[in-house]
Amino acid sequence: MTVPLSDLSLSRRLERTERNTNARFVEARAAVSPDVGAAWIDVGGTYAMFDGVESPCTQTFGFGLFSAPSSSDLDTIERFYAARSAPVFHEVSPIADPAHLELLASRGYRPIELTSVLYQSLDGALDVRPHVASAAPFEGRVRIVEADAWERWAQTSAAGWSDVPGAGTLAGDLMRVVTARPDVCLFLAEMDGRPVAAGALNIDDGVALLAGASTVPDARHRGAQIALLSARLSYASQHGCDLAMMGALPGSGSQRNAERNGFRIAYTRTKWQLSAGLKGPRHT
Numbered sequence: 001m002t003v004p005l006s007d008l009s010l011s012r013r014l015e016r017t018e019r020n021t022n023a024r025f026v027e028a029r030a031a032v033s034p035d036v037g038a039a040w041i042d043v044g045g046t047y048a049m050f051d052g053v054e055s056p057c058t059q060t061f062g063f064g065l066f067s068a069p070s071s072s073d074l075d076t077i078e079r080f081y082a083a084r085s086a087p088v089f090h091e092v093s094p095i096a097d098p099a100h101l102e103l104l105a106s107r108g109y110r111p112i113e114l115t116s117v118l119y120q121s122l123d124g125a126l127d128v129r130p131h132v133a134s135a136a137p138f139e140g141r142v143r144i145v146e147a148d149a150w151e152r153w154a155q156t157s158a159a160g161w162s163d164v165p166g167a168g169t170l171a172g173d174l175m176r177v178v179t180a181r182p183d184v185c186l187f188l189a190e191m192d193g194r195p196v197a198a199g200a201l202n203i204d205d206g207v208a209l210l211a212g213a214s215t216v217p218d219a220r221h222r223g224a225q226i227a228l229l230s231a232r233l234s235y236a237s238q239h240g241c242d243l244a245m246m247g248a249l250p251g252s253g254s255q256r257n258a259e260r261n262g263f264r265i266a267y268t269r270t271k272w273q274l275s276a277g278l279k280g281p282r283h284t
Helices: 008-032 071-082 099-106 147-159 167-178 224-238 253-260
Strands: 039-043 046-050 059-061 089-092 109-121 141-144 184-191 194-204 207-215 243-248 264-274
Touching: 008 039, 008 046, 008 059, 008 109, 008 167, 008 194, 008 207, 008 243, 008 264, 039 071, 046 071, 089 099, 089 109, 099 109, 109 253, 141 224, 147 167, 147 184, 147 194, 147 207, 184 224, 194 224, 207 224, 224 243, 224 253, 243 253, 253 264
Parallel strands: 059 089, 207 243
Antiparallel strands: 039 046, 046 059, 089 264, 109 243, 109 264, 141 184, 184 194, 194 207
16 A cells, blocks of 8 residues: 655645635535624635634634745735634644744744644555454444434534533534535444444545544443544545545544554644734734
């Protein structure tokens, strides 16, 4: 199986998938909750997205990766967020033009978060299975969710975050928007007829983005996420994908599980935030 090298070409492909997927999410939000004022713009290949002031989807992807970073582009992006009284965040690949580092720092941005971007070559395989031979088999079933069970999927996904303070309500809101997207494929893991874990799959130009994975607290460590991972990778391969990707907190259990199951780290993205009091375009 040929594994692409972590270079500019791969980063552009992975970030394009993340960028496009998030733009589709914002469009779904605009359709189901027009009062939010959700919108996105393309600024030289950077997608600036607004999904509400508090939403984690309110940020950019692709800065400095598809075109040289510039003050004029930042002016446009910052005006977009200032008009919505929203904070400004950029999630940036380290393979972007290195000029972005000095430019962002000079305009008052600071790094606040890191994300490992992981990928796996599917290489046309029709039966993609996890590589953890010692993992206990999942004693249940994984199925693709149809429209009549979308609310159940959203509730299960949110329940997986219920033990994280403040995350459950936000996750429930986000996942209900996910179900409104026409291009997403939703997977549910069940044990004895009870939904215990959920995961989503987005496909963009042959790249499968795995997201929205969670397991309800009392069903963890019983193989549900491994089963969901296997089902989604097999589905992606069968539907023409040659690459799969996902994001994880560096050094986290999610990253370790991904690496145990055939993923490798492509690079680590940095999230930058415009410091308070410096919102709006600056002309330098």
